[in-house]
Amino acid sequence: MSVPRQCLRELGMIGAGVMALVAAFALNMAHGEARIGVGDIIRSFAYNDDLLRDVVSGFRLPRATIGVLAGSAFAVSGALMQSIQRNPMVSPDILGISAGSFFFIALATIFAPALIVFMPIAVAVCGGLVAVLMVYLLAGGFRATPLRILLAGLIVAMTISSITGALLLLYESEARFLITWSAGSLRQNGWSNVQLVWPWIVLCLIAAFTLSRAYDIARLGEDTARSLGQKHALLVTATLIVVLVLTGASVAATGPIGFVGLVAPHLVKLAGVRRHAALIPAAALWGSSLLLAADSITYMLGSLTSAPPVGAITAALGAPWLLWLVLRRSRGGQMNAASSLDFGRAGHVSPTILLLTLLLLIGLTLLAGLMFVGGLPLSGMQVMQALSGKAAPLMQKIVWDMRGPRILAACLAGAGFALAGALFQAALRNPLADSSIVGVNGGATAGILLMVALFPAASATGIGMAALAGGMLAAATVYILAWRTRLTPTFLILIGISVSALCGAFVQILVMQTRFTDNPMVWLIGGLYGANWSTVQILFPTLLAGFICAMLVATKLELLSLGDITARSLGAAIAPVRLAAGATGVTVAAICVSQTGPVGYVGLLAPHLARFLCGHSLRAVLPVSVLVGALLLGLADIAARLVIAPGELPAGSVIALIGAPYLIYLIRRSMRT
Template sequence: MTQLDTARAADEAAAALRRPVRRIRVAGVFVLTLAAVVVLAGVHLTQGTSTVGAGDLVKLVFGQGTDNTANVLIASRLPRLLAGVLVGIALGFAGAGLQSLARNPLASPDTLGVNAGAYLAVVTVAALGIQLPVLPAGGVAFTGGLAAAVLVLALSAGGTTGPTRLILAGSAVAMALGGVTTTLMLLYREETVGTFAWSAGTLVQTDLNAVSQMAPLVAIGIIGSLILAGKLDILALGDDTASVLGVHVRRVRVIITLLTVLLSAAAVTVTGPVGFVGLVAPVLVRLIAPLVPGLLRHRVLLPLSGLAGILVVLLSDVVLRAALGGQAGVEIPTGIMTMMVGAIVLVWLARRYRDSGPSRSPGGAGGGLRSRRTFLLATAVLLVLLVTFAVFAMLAGDAFLRTGDIVNWANNRSGRVITYVLDARFPRVLAAILSGAALAIAGAVVQAVCRNPLAEPGILGITGGAGVGAVATLVLAPAAGIWLLSGVAAVGALATFALVYLVSWRGGLSSDRLVLIGVGVSSAATAVITLMIVATDPWNISLAMTWLSGSTYGRTLPQVLPVTLALLVLTPVMLHARRELDLLALDDDVPRVLGVRLERTRLVMLLCAALMTAAAVSAIGVVGFVGLVAPHAARALVGGSHARILPVAALLGAVLVSISDSLGRTLIAPAQIPAGLLTAMIGAPYFVYLLWRTRLPVSR
C-alpha cells in the first residue's frame, strides 16, 4: 500500500485505541456470538450418516437414550464437533494475529503459506514411512509452517509493502510447496493414502485423540496471544511509535509469529489445512467494529475472531451436510466450503483497495535496451536448445532409444516396438512444446496489461477457469471428444476472465485489484475442481492429479490440435499489437496521448491470453509458473520490446515445459512425475528470487 494508506491505517488504529470500550455492547456481541455457536453446535450434532436424530439426542440428555445413540455421539459426532471448534478458534486467533503483525487485512495462514508449509512437512514424514504420534506430528507441522511464514514475510517486507506483494509471495510459496507435496503423494501413494481429501481440510475424526493432544497447544497459543494483546494495540500505531512507547517491536513480532504458526500447525495436525478461515473470521469482526466501539482492541478482537472462526467452520460443515447429505460430510472435505467462502471475502477485500503503487513495477521495466545482435543470438541459442531437448524427449523415457531410431521412425522404417514407443511419445513432446509456448505468450501479455512482472494467467484465475471447464467435461461426459473438452475449457477460461475483469472494474481497471481478485477467483476454481472430483468419484484421485498438476500422459495428436490452432491464430494478433503492449506496460496516460484505445486494447489482449491459456490447459492440464518465469527471463535477455519478448518467451516456455516433461518421464521411470509439478519446482525458486531482489519498495 502507499505511504498515504499506511499513514491512514495508523491514524485509524490510533482512533480505535482512543475510542472508549462500550462494555455492554461488547458483552452483547460476545453473548450473541456464543449463542450462535451453541445453536450451530446443536444442529451439527444432529447430522451424520446414521439415523440418530435430534429426538434421540434429547432423550440421551435426560437419561433415556439407547447405547447406539451414545456410541454414535461419542465415536463420531462429538469428535467431529470438537475438531471443528478447535480448528475454528485456532485459525481465528491465528488470522487476527497475522493480520495485526503484517498490518494487512489479507494476511492469514493461507496467504502466508503457513498451511502449505505445515501440510508439506506432515506429508513428507508420512512419505518416509514414519508413523508419528499426534504431538510429534504437530511439531513437524509447526516447523514446516514456520519456515513458510518466515519466507513469505521476508519476501513481502513483513507484509507492509501492500496486499498485492503479500498475496503474490504467499501464492508462489504455497504453489511451490504444493508441487512438492503432490509429487510426494504420487511417488508414495500407499504411504500417503487418504491425504488428498485431508489436504482440503476434513473434520472426519475416529476418536478424540488428536483433539485432546492438540488442545493444550492451542490453549498456549491463545493465552500467549492474549497476553500480548496490549502490545499489539500499540504496534498497530507503527514500529517507530511503538518503540517510543517502550514496546520491543522485534521481540513482539517474533513471538506473535511463533504463536500464530503454533495455532495453525495444531489445526493442520487435527484436520489438514482448512482454507481461509483465518482470513474470514477477523474480517467478520472488523465488519461490525464500526457499530461497536472497542471491538478492534486486541483483547476483544482476538477472542471474538476465534469465536467467528468456530462459526465459519461449523456453519460450512452444517451447510455441506444439509445440502448434500450426511455421507457428503465423510467424502467431501469441509475445507472446500471454507475455501469458497474465503475466496469471496478475498475478492470483496480486493475491491476496496487502490493500486499499491510501490509494490508494482511496469511490465517492461528493468529490461533496458538490447541490440538486434543480442536478440538474434538469444533466439538462435534457444532454438538449438529447443531442438536438442525435443530430440532428448523423444529418446528418453522408461526405455531409452537412439537417434537412428527416430530417423527410421520418421521414414517409416522402424520396427513395431520402436514405432509404438515413438508414436506414443511424439504427441506428448509436441503437447509440451506447444503448451509451454502458449502459456509463455499469454503470460507476457498479461504482465504487460497488468504492468506487473509478477502476474500470470494462473494468478489471474484464467488457468483455474479452464481447469474447471475441462474437469467438468471429464466428470459429466467421460467419452467427450477433444473439441468438446477444449471448447468447454475455453468457455470456462473466458467466463472466469470476464468475472475477474468485471469485478475488478471500479471506475477504471486497477492492475493490483485485478491481480488480487484473480487470486481469489483462482482459489475458488481450485475448490470447485476438488469438489467436482470428490463429489462424483472420490476414489479417482489420478483424475484430480492429472489436471491439477499438469501432465502429458496419454496425449494424442488430435488433443494437440486446439493449442496448435490457438498459436497459429492468436500469436499474429498479439504480435500485431506489440506497440500497444509496449505502451500499456508504461502507464495509462502515454497510451491515451498516443491514440491507443486503452480499455479496448486491454480487453482484446486479455481475451487472447485467456483463449491461449484455455487451449494449453485442454492439452496438458493446469501448469503454473511458465507464464510468469518465461516472459520475465525473456525481458532480461532481449529488453522491453514486445516484438522481441513474445517470440523469445515462447521459446523459453517451450524449453521449460519440454525439460520438465522429459525429466518427469525419466527420473523415476517407469513411474512419472507430472510436468506441472516440475515446472512449479523449477519456476518457484526463480519467482522467489524475483521477489527477494525487489523486496524493498520500488520508487516510480
C-alpha cells in the same frame, strides 16, 4: 465513542458469538450420515441407548469439538497476523503457513511415519516455520510492503501445494487418506486428535489473550510502540511462535482449511471491536461458529463418501468476502498498490543469434525426449531411422506413437502458456500477470470438470469449449473487478486469488461428488500423461492462430506501456486493443489447460526471460517468449519422467520447482534496484 458504549459493543459481539457457537455446535451434532435431533442426543444418554450414544460420543462430539478448537486457532492466528503486520489481507493460508504445515505432514507420513505417530504437531509447526521464513525472506523481511508479502505468500503457497500434490500422487498408497484430507476435514474417529491438540491450542489462546495490551500498542505503529517501551521484535517473535503452534496443531488434526483466519477477525472488526482483549475471544467464537457451520453444510450436500471437504465450503464462503474486502479497501484508497516491480534491464543479445540458439535448444530437447525418456533408451541413429521409417516396427511405434507426440505437446503447451502470459503482462501492464494469476487456469479447470461430470463421453472439442468458456468467465470477472482498482498489481492479484479460490472450491466439490473414470489429481496438478497426436493437432493451430493475432496487435499494445493517456494521444484504441490481447491470451491459455491441466509459472517466467534476453519491444518479446516457454515445459516434462524413473512426476510440479527459485531471484533483484 464513550468507554461504556465500546464495552457494551464488545460484550454484545462476544455474547452473539457464544449464541452462534451454541447454535452451530448443535447443528453440527445433528448432521451426519443420519440426521439426529438434539432431543434424541440428550435422550440417548438419559435412557442408555448404547448405539446412539456410541455414535454421538465416538464420532459427532469429537468432530464438533475439534471444529471448535481448529476454528478458534485459525481465527485467532489470522487476527494476530493482521495486527502484527498491520495488513488486513493476511492469514495463515494466504501466507503459506497452512500449506507448509501440511507439506511436512505429508512428507512425514510417506517417509517417516513414526514422526506422525509421536510428534505430529512438531512436524506441522516445522513446516509452517519453513513456509513463513520463505515468505519473509522472499518479501524482504518484516518491513516488507503488503504487495510483496502477498506475492511471496502466493508464490510459496503455490509452490508448496504443487509439490505436495505430486507427493500425494506418487505415493498414493502410503498417503491415500491424505488426498481427501488435503482440503480439510473435521471427521474424527474417537478422541485421540482432540486429546493431542487441545492443550497446545488452549495454551496458545491464553498466551495470545495475555498479550492483548501489547497488540493494542503495536497497532499504533512500530515507532510509537518503541517510544512507549515495547520490544517490538520480541512481540513479533512471540506472535510468530503462537501462530505457528496454533496453525500447526489445527492442520495436524483437520488438514489445511482456508479463509477462516481471514473472515472471522473481519466480522468482529466490522462490529466495531478494536481492543484485542475483546477481539481475540470474539474471533475465536466466530471462527469456531463459521467452521462448524461450514462442516454442517458439507453433510447437506452429500453423504459420507460424496460430501465436499469443509475446506471447499470455507473457500466458497471466504473468497467472496476477500473479494468484497479488496474492493472496499480500493475504494477507500487504502493499501496503496503503486509499488512497481523492476526485474532488471534487458540483455544485449543479437536477435538472430538468440532465435537460432533457442531453436537449436528446442531441437535438442525434442531429440532428448525421443532418445532418453522411457524404459528403452534409443541412440540418435535409431531415432533417425524410426523417423524416416527404416527402423523396426517397435522402434517406429515408440518414436512416432509414444514419445514423439508427448514431447511435441509439451513444447507446444509451454509455448502457448508463455504467449498468453506475455499478452496478459502487456495488456494489464503488470509484470506478475499470467493465466493462473488472472484466474484463467482455475476457470478452465472448473469448466472442464463440469463438462466431464455432466457428459462423461464428451469429445475433445467439447472439453476445449468448456475450458474456453470457464477461462473467459473467470478472466472477465477478474478484469471487470480489477478495472475499478485501475488494474493495480496488489488488487489484481488479490482479486485473482479470490476468483481462483472460488473455482478451486467448485472443483473440489465436483471431485468429491462425481465418480471420474481416472484419478482427477493426476490431471489437476498439470502434466502430459495422456498426450497423443490429437493433443498436438489441437495445440498447434491454437498456438499458430494466437501468435498471429498477438503479432497483429503488438505494435499498438506496446503503446499501452506508456500509459493510457499517452497511448490515447498517439491514436491507440485502448479498450479494443486490450480486449483483443486479453481474449487471445485467454483462448490460448484455456485450450492449453484443456490438454495439459493447469501448469503454472511458464506464463509468468518466460516473458521475463524473454525481456531480459531481447529487450522490451513486444514484437521481439512475443516470439522469444514462445520459444522460451516451449523449452521450459519440454525440459520439465523430460525431467518429470527421468528423475524417479520408472515413476513419473507431474510436469507442473517440476515447473514449480524450477520457477519458484527463479521468481524469488527476480523479486529479490527488483528490491535492490
